[in-house]
Amino acid sequence: MTSTLPQQRTLTAGCKVNLYLDITGVRPNGYHELHTLFVPLAEPADTLTVTPAEGSGLRLTCSRPELEGPDNIIIKAYEAFAEATGFRPGLRVHLDKRIPFGAGLGGGSSDAAAILRYLNNSAGQAALEHTALSALATRIGADVPFFLMDGPAWATGIGEELVPAELDLAGFTLVVLCPDIHVSTPWAYAAWDAAHPATQKNEKRPECLTCAASAGKCFPCSAFLLHNSFEHVVFGAFPKLRQLKEALLRQGAAGAVMSGSGSSLCALFRNRQDAERAVLTFRQEQVPAFFHSF
Template sequence: MSTTLTAPCKINLFLHIAGVREDGYHELNTLFLPVPSPGDTLEISPADSGMEIVCPEFPELETKGNLLHKAWDSFGRNTGFRPGIRVRLTKNIPMGAGLGGGSTDAAALLKWLNTQAGGNSLGKDALIALAARLGADIPFFLQDRPCLARGIGEDLTPVDPGIQGLHLLLVCPPVHVNTQWAYARWDALNAGRDVALRPRLTSWESNNKNSLPVQPQDVFNDFETPVFEKHPELRAIKDKLLDSGAIAAAMSGSGSTVFGLFRHEREAAEAARAFGKDAALLYMNRY
């Protein structure tokens, strides 16, 4: 008997890079927002032993280097629960787009494994710690709600992002941004600067106990400087969203997806038509 899991994507409503830690990881402050569409699907069925990944559309993902396999292996080593499974992965989330496609798949599998592990299951904190060792975005995807994140993504605080009634348009162009390159280029551009200091905190950080309408100035992404330098077409997408009536727009993660928040569905739909299907994959969500 098989089980089908759905895995949503995410955007970063803001992303501030606060410097490099002693362990070599970058210190982040961000707000993760779960986004239903696009989402991946995982169909899990029993196998005699081991783990097999089947992804006909992207056979390059059918390896032990996939985060899905790493999640299964890490869970087994930490709990002793290592069921034989076959995972058929349907990839709808664009890869290299800053939407957390690999991380959300791993989180969906970890949650499922933990529900099946019985007495070997992990507590919430232990599961988050395991997830953080696999990838910075994975702990968030275990939450199923918007969260402020600090550190390398493991320090999470649920928050109301204040976007009720708004329409979110994702523009996913055929551009792949390498996250390691983006960090390295950001490091080079900010060498010798005290990047931990910011003129102001976002309203989400200073008022995370209260629900406030989204403030356009709070929507930003520090990765935009290095990424837009290399890919000016992404800056053009952001400008086009704002010119089309978006109250705020920014890149998600290290790119290449750019999103816009609209007050009215008509404006979001007109903006989507203006881009055209040949230029990008487009997804609309209402909050």
């Protein structure tokens, strides 16, 4: 087996937001069926500094020491790749955690995808084809395959069935808020289940009320298509998040929505200056805020 390991490599793991998230049903095994729109963002981002080491196995350190245990998804991704390919290099990985934990931005999944890319690019003849790598990523976490893609995607199933999205947001500026509030994803799903005890799977895709086109093809005719099934249960338990969404709308956003199971929120602004003012205002109020122009 031939392989190539650089002396040291710094990997950047960006995040994602969900501009649309609909829970369409629950499988017999308890997993939830989703219809969601993933959009990748460069910031906030984690960085992984990867250094080859003697022997085999991965040793992880982190800017947040509580994340260094064997349950970290980076370690799980390494072990899954090693089991599938036999490629088990010695690595030291330091994770500088900048994507907030429990924010619905997919930081852990992005970290896992980053180490999978690194391993696959270094594995030589043991490297996996993209389809096999994506299948492996699915077993690590439902959002991980998305971070192996480049660009927006619609996801169905439990989030692993991906189709590239023809998303045109030219002229919009996206603002992302990351309040210091942790929302547990298992709690959010349990709260949604409690509020929908008799929900049946719905195969019908949402339609745009403006042009009656599929939601996958009508952006950006209406930014008001932004939707998240978790909002009504999460906002009930965390009213500060509802207040932040309302503040985004007051400051000129065409639409705003919570990402994932929270706690981050994102908003589309048609006017870049309004977006910049909003980011400055939230930062002055000690709410981390980021913006991205399309």
